[in-house]
Amino acid sequence: MRRLSAAALLIPLCLAAAAAGAAGDLDRAIGAALFKRAWVPAPSSTRANDGLGPLHNARSCLACHGGMARQPVRLDEAGVVLGENLVLRLSDREGRPDPVYGVQLQTSGLPGVPGEGRAVRSGSGYAARDLAYGPIAPTTRVGARLAPALSGLGLLEQVPESAILAIADEQGRSPDGIRGRPNWLSAPDGSRRLGRFGLKASLPTLAEQVEAAFELDLGMSTPGRNRPAGDCTPAQPACLAAPTGAEYGKPEIAAELVDLLTHFLAARPAPEAKAADPAGSALFEAIGCAMCHRPSLPSARGAVSAYTDLLLHDLGPELDGGATEPGVAPTEWRTAPLWGISGTIAGGAGLLHDGRARTVADAVAHHGGEAASARARFRALSPLDRERLLAFVSSL
Ligand code: HEC
Numbered sequence: 001m002r003r004l005s006a007a008a009l010l011i012p013l014c015l016a017a018a019a020a021g022a023a024g025d026l027d028r029a030i031g032a033a034l035f036k037r038a039w040v041p042a043p044s045s046t047r048a049n050d051g052l053g054p055l056h057n058a059r060s061c062l063a064c065h066g067g068m069a070r071q072p073v074r075l076d077e078a079g080v081v082l083g084e085n086l087v088l089r090l091s092d093r094e095g096r097p098d099p100v101y102g103v104q105l106q107t108s109g110l111p112g113v114p115g116e117g118r119a120v121r122s123g124s125g126y127a128a129r130d131l132a133y134g135p136i137a138p139t140t141r142v143g144a145r146l147a148p149a150l151s152g153l154g155l156l157e158q159v160p161e162s163a164i165l166a167i168a169d170e171q172g173r174s175p176d177g178i179r180g181r182p183n184w185l186s187a188p189d190g191s192r193r194l195g196r197f198g199l200k201a202s203l204p205t206l207a208e209q210v211e212a213a214f215e216l217d218l219g220m221s222t223p224g225r226n227r228p229a230g231d232c233t234p235a236q237p238a239c240l241a242a243p244t245g246a247e248y249g250k251p252e253i254a255a256e257l258v259d260l261l262t263h264f265l266a267a268r269p270a271p272e273a274k275a276a277d278p279a280g281s282a283l284f285e286a287i288g289c290a291m292c293h294r295p296s297l298p299s300a301r302g303a304v305s306a307y308t309d310l311l312l313h314d315l316g317p318e319l320d321g322g323a324t325e326p327g328v329a330p331t332e333w334r335t336a337p338l339w340g341i342s343g344t345i346a347g348g349a350g351l352l353h354d355g356r357a358r359t360v361a362d363a364v365a366h367h368g369g370e371a372a373s374a375r376a377r378f379r380a381l382s383p384l385d386r387e388r389l390l391a392f393v394s395s396l
């Protein structure tokens, strides 16, 4: 473990992981341990690499991505969200963060730095309550997002950019008005990169998605996002002044730890493919679901049966997510991968970005905008064919 600078943290993790056996598995076992690790605030007895918060939503990745699966939203009788896996994002229509609360409502804070507020059920969506730093800006929109399942992400990273762009070209000629578009992200050097990860495809690589999670969800800095106070804003001076785990400008989370976690996630296999009913699959193609939910994408590691095109689509005002990210409309989403949806349904978690749909039929009912023609054809199916299609999708 010589290459690892974060020895104080890693030695106990290595000992725990040694049971994993073969040396090749060791890195992955450490990555798994980092995923589960409950981070602690700085300063603390364990010093190196701690520095949770000051504002944060949870203490570990696992708290939101339990079992690597999408988890149901938990509410108390008054409709207050209890678990951490549903987060509230805040932005104006153009994706600019709230001037006081930042990009995300962090529900927890360290002593002296109050948590920002709570998420509560409100109508058919969620709202922010008990705001600790005054009202949110009048132009700020609030939108809930549910932590997704984390399987097969390494495969999505392997799909060549050219294949994704070819799908966008094909869709551009679709008489249905399907117009998937790549989320181009501009790098500081002026080059552009294709976004693939996150519900709005706003992160280009798995490693950068991991860094974003440390910053927004845990309040910890990484080499790529070296802000030890995470999502604190200048309007939150106590947060900015709180102790951090960053020493001499070094990030709280060293590059090696980001790598280990990224490799662990990338190595997670795709959800197990089920024996699909060919008639259901044919209907899925025939009514146009497969235009966006691609049954197969090419990759150097073989076909990727993720049922996504990794492109953004505008699904209309019904799926307006409130908050958004720069360059992406509030109604635009990355086509949700459908692989593993049987596990999501079995686990009782809702579908769509905030879990609002209980069933596949319910999810389709929310598909407007570019997906309106497919929805109309779904509605026109005979009852028998509709059942076949729903059974097929629910089995993926
Ligand atoms: C407070 C809850 C929470 C915590 C803690 C959290 N996540 Fe997430 N995660 C989410 C939510 C919500 C999303 C969807 C965000 C989006 O893109 O809008 C997400 C998305 C992701 C994705 C993208 C998946 C995809 O399909 O593109 C990855 C990868 C991920 N998280 C990894 C992590 C890792 C690694 C950690 C720990 C460092 C972590 N998360 C901590 C809530 C959380």
Ligand code: HEC
Residues within 6 Å of the ligand: 178, 287, 288, 289, 290, 291, 292, 293, 313, 315, 319, 333, 334, 335, 336, 337, 338, 341, 344, 350, 351, 352, 353, 354, 360, 363, 364, 367, 370, 371, 374, 375, 378, 393
């Ligand atoms: C124009 C592209 C497009 C078409 C056509 C389309 N979808 Fe979708 N679908 C999406 C997008 C984008 C999302 C993510 C929306 C969100 O998260 O709010 C999605 C989400 C879903 C989900 C929820 C998945 C989850 O894990 O939460 C299901 C189920 C689904 N679609 C099924 C279908 C079916 C069945 C059809 C055909 C009747 C269809 N879709 C047609 C783009 C499309």
